[in-house]
Amino acid sequence: TGYVTLDTGFVNTASCTSEITYIDGDAGILRYRGYPIEELAEKSSFLEVSYLLINGELPTPEQLTEFQDKITNHTLLHERFRSFFNGFPSSAHPMAVVSSAIGALSTYYPDSLDPFDPEQVDLASIRLLAKLPTIAAYAYKTSVGQPLLYPDNTLGYVENFLRMTFGLPTEKFEVDPEVAKVLDMLFILHADHEQNCSTSTVRLVGSSHANLYASVSAGVNALWGPLHGGANQAVLEMLEKIHADGGDVKAFVNKVKNKEDGVKLMGFGHRVYRNYDPRAAVVKKATRKVLDTMGVNDPMLDLAMQLEEVALTDDYFVQRKLYPNVDFYTGIIYKAMGFPVNAFTVLFALGRLPGWIAQWREMINDPATKIGRPRQIYVGSPERHYPA
């Protein structure tokens, strides 16, 4: 009742107060709990950042060891759960498999579903962080018809994920420390981004007091779309298409400017950043280095750099303040690491998980939280009567 404001896409509406992530979109600044993203990307580790996001402070060495040990102890999936993956066609998009698997975790763990029991919430948080790499690796393994590997708990978080993804039971898998380090860094860059579409989804679902597994599963589905996390897959598909069509970057940019068939420059633009996305700056710097260290020469990188150069000097993009976002260069790195294109958004989900967990916990503990329930402005038919 009363006065209702229309704000389609919530361009101008804050849904909560938050102490987790700070973005200054005009200045291109991103901080987790006050720490600049550039410093965390260079000096921290993904699990340390996860702890920071969830608990508000960096861990002491003892706290970090305890946190890592807890996660390591929960990496296994229930034996029966392993057969879950066989139920899907091998062509299944891994985001569908991953979101279903996360939702299904709640069926195995009724001991951690109460949003108001802090111990249960801790347990659900640890289980999600521990099991998502196993789930993601199994979604990939089933799609390529390879056997599922058990986690190796002597390995670190990212190393274990890489081994479960690319290893085979028939041979010893050597994790390339450079690859593990870069993937860890990419996970840090993705770990939180305040009230984006998937995080708002996680909070909204949780605001009805649905459990953490159910809320995170919904977040994965929100992330899947090409305007959000799915952009990393869309960027590589776009680059490959431009390449296949002869590599004419200017012609493609013209198509975008003329809004031909609604075609967009994927990996460009952002609701909040009206400046270079600070995450994209870190990724761009890393991309050339990673490809060189791995001995990969991918023409997609040159194409992406040309596209960026053309776009950043073009009026269309300048006037609209459209810059590369985090998704513009990541796909080129993931591809060099050996991930198939449709697994890219799963990697985004792995990185974003601690952010979803931290935001859900902040929401559930905030006394100001109410069930999320936007209003509408009705523009349909006035009252009419069913034919007699």
Ligand code: CMC
């Ligand atoms: N290519 C061409 N034009 C664009 C693009 C783009 N990538 N992004 C925005 N525009 C235009 C848009 O058409 C509009 O033009 P006009 O004023 O003539 O109608 C203007 O710029 C403002 O854009 P908007 O659509 O009102 O902006 P938004 O805040 O609603 O959308 C966005 C933000 C990220 C969805 C959009 O920029 C986009 O679709 N980008 C491509 C997809 C992408 O890379 N997504 C990843 C986002 S970052 C990571 C993540 O969140 O997952």
